[in-house]
Amino acid sequence: MMEMSSLERIQATIDGELPDRVPVVLFFQSAAQYALVRDDVTWCEVLNNPYKLYRNVLQQHERYGADNFFLPLDFRLTGEAFGSRCDYSMKCGGGMRMPVASGFALETPRDIDRLEVPDPLTAGRCPVVLKAISDLRAKYGSKVPIVGFLNSPPEAATDILKGGYSTVLPMMATDKAALHRLLGKITEFNIELGKAMLAAGAFTVASVGGGFNNLTISPDQFREFVAPYHSAVVKALGAPYCFHQCQDATPFLDDMVGTGAGAISFHELVDLGMVKRRFGAQVILAGNVGVSEGRSVMFQGTPIDVEAAVRRVLGEGMPGGRFWLSAGCEVHHALPEENIHALVRSAKKFGVYGGGR
Amino acid sequence: MNGALLDRLRSAVIDMDCEVATSTAHEIVSSGADIADAVLNGLYAGMRSVAERYDRRELFLPQVLASANAFYEAFDVLRPHLAIEGSPPGSKMVIGVGEGDIHDIGKNLVKVMVEANGISCVDLGRDVPNEVFLARIDEVRPDYIGISTLMTPTLLSVKEVVLSLTESGLREGRKLLLGGGPVTDQFTKEIGADYHGEGVKDTIVWLRVQEGKDGHT
Numbered sequence: 001m002m003e004m005s006s007l008e009r010i011q012a013t014i015d016g017e018l019p020d021r022v023p024v025v026l027f028f029q030s031a032a033q034y035a036l037v038r039d040d041v042t043w044c045e046v047l048n049n050p051y052k053l054y055r056n057v058l059q060q061h062e063r064y065g066a067d068n069f070f071l072p073l074d075f076r077l078t079g080e081a082f083g084s085r086c087d088y089s090m091k092c093g094g095g096m097r098m099p100v101a102s103g104f105a106l107e108t109p110r111d112i113d114r115l116e117v118p119d120p121l122t123a124g125r126c127p128v129v130l131k132a133i134s135d136l137r138a139k140y141g142s143k144v145p146i147v148g149f150l151n152s153p154p155e156a157a158t159d160i161l162k163g164g165y166s167t168v169l170p171m172m173a174t175d176k177a178a179l180h181r182l183l184g185k186i187t188e189f190n191i192e193l194g195k196a197m198l199a200a201g202a203f204t205v206a207s208v209g210g211g212f213n214n215l216t217i218s219p220d221q222f223r224e225f226v227a228p229y230h231s232a233v234v235k236a237l238g239a240p241y242c243f244h245q246c247q248d249a250t251p252f253l254d255d256m257v258g259t260g261a262g263a264i265s266f267h268e269l270v271d272l273g274m275v276k277r278r279f280g281a282q283v284i285l286a287g288n289v290g291v292s293e294g295r296s297v298m299f300q301g302t303p304i305d306v307e308a309a310v311r312r313v314l315g316e317g318m319p320g321g322r323f324w325l326s327a328g329c330e331v332h333h334a335l336p337e338e339n340i341h342a343l344v345r346s347a348k349k350f351g352v353y354g355g356g357r
Numbered sequence: 358m359n360g361a362l363l364d365r366l367r368s369a370v371i372d373m374d375c376e377v378a379t380s381t382a383h384e385i386v387s388s389g390a391d392i393a394d395a396v397l398n399g400l401y402a403g404m405r406s407v408a409e410r411y412d413r414r415e416l417f418l419p420q421v422l423a424s425a426n427a428f429y430e431a432f433d434v435l436r437p438h439l440a441i442e443g444s445p446p447g448s449k450m451v452i453g454v455g456e457g458d459i460h461d462i463g464k465n466l467v468k469v470m471v472e473a474n475g476i477s478c479v480d481l482g483r484d485v486p487n488e489v490f491l492a493r494i495d496e497v498r499p500d501y502i503g504i505s506t507l508m509t510p511t512l513l514s515v516k517e518v519v520l521s522l523t524e525s526g527l528r529e530g531r532k533l534l535l536g537g538g539p540v541t542d543q544f545t546k547e548i549g550a551d552y553h554g555e556g557v558k559d560t561i562v563w564l565r566v567q568e569g570k571d572g573h574t
Contacts (some may be wrong), residue, residue, distance in 0.1 A: 172419035
């Protein structure tokens, strides 16, 4: 029996078939900087230079061996495309600095109607991302799926509107119509950027809901201000779409699945066994080895602990297929690298189905 | 104090109505009513009601922050008149999000409720460098220091602040409280902080006990 390529493995899960083994799909954010440090480049350089971005994504894949190429979670991309400004000032370990919004495209919600939807082929750093995808596709695309990243519309709104979450959250209670108009514009942009990513060679796109979670908004608010905008992107793209929700997504699971996303990804706080029973036949599940909590196994554990955790997660997620092994959230820079290796190694060791070409 | 004015102020906060909250505050000032009574039994009472509903998960942050906007707009009208009346200075808190983290929703919510309980807050914002914490704590000389983070890697920044406070002597005589998703009781104990707030309610109850008040929010 031949070993599948990463792309074949992922495609099998999408087709509802059993692959040779469980795919490992990791979403790198600040852990991508291990490669930056080795190359002696900064976040500013890598996010503004297509070759350096390409090289960074490639190094993550080659070093850790996950089954996807993942463009780093670039949360500032959309805000910058709409005209917000970023400074590379936020400490993220090892003397590195990630971008943070420092100037906003909109001063107040009153300005929303004058906001123009930018062209993703030319706006901000989008051309850098598209070129990196295109270069990855040209060299490796037939073997490894490339995952592009689209910021969730409400999250992007906090980068566009001055005041961030402190402005956007109250609008969900007192200025709903204006917020919907802003989210509509961001979604319009996401659809076009997603199409451009797919045209450049991305296999799928992923999106992350971070600050709008069970600790901050109600299921009704998620249903009104989050889910429909993901659903619109899913419908327009017609390609696999992975929707990750931070914190405890349990109250939102029905709505996440209802978006039509091909895969949903969730935090370690979510009961994977329960999700598997309820949704395992409908949608691919991606998760959820502990990475975010203060005592999470990927952060505080040893490689042996990680192996045990992977076995537990595989035991719940693997039966019947339609499962990607992943961390509960982004793979961040405070994780010991040996734990990232342990996660991938353990999946290859214990995640075998025995299918294949 | 005219009971109808107090009711209207309290309701404006609960109903997230900035315009009514502000106009009522102006009316209270011009009527010569007891400003401290208006703050305590109008604004603070309204915000406490909102917080209780938030604790019961009847409300979520959009409503709470919208109520907080109404609270602050009215408070900004009333506050100068409180000072003129020479009320004794209360306790102070310096609060901020650790360096490397831009998630400030939880911190903002705690700040509102801390102020609604009569403790003045100096808000350093988010992604606050260690040296800014030290400089502002040295300047403000607060009774409480609040540090939060939503991100696991930023726990290291929080630890650095606490170590620096201890080394500089600024930790002494101050209560240090931590909040945010990845913070645990064990982490709090390890770095020598005084309290880990699981949520806003717990934090406020703890603060009220420290202040010699009842343990209600």
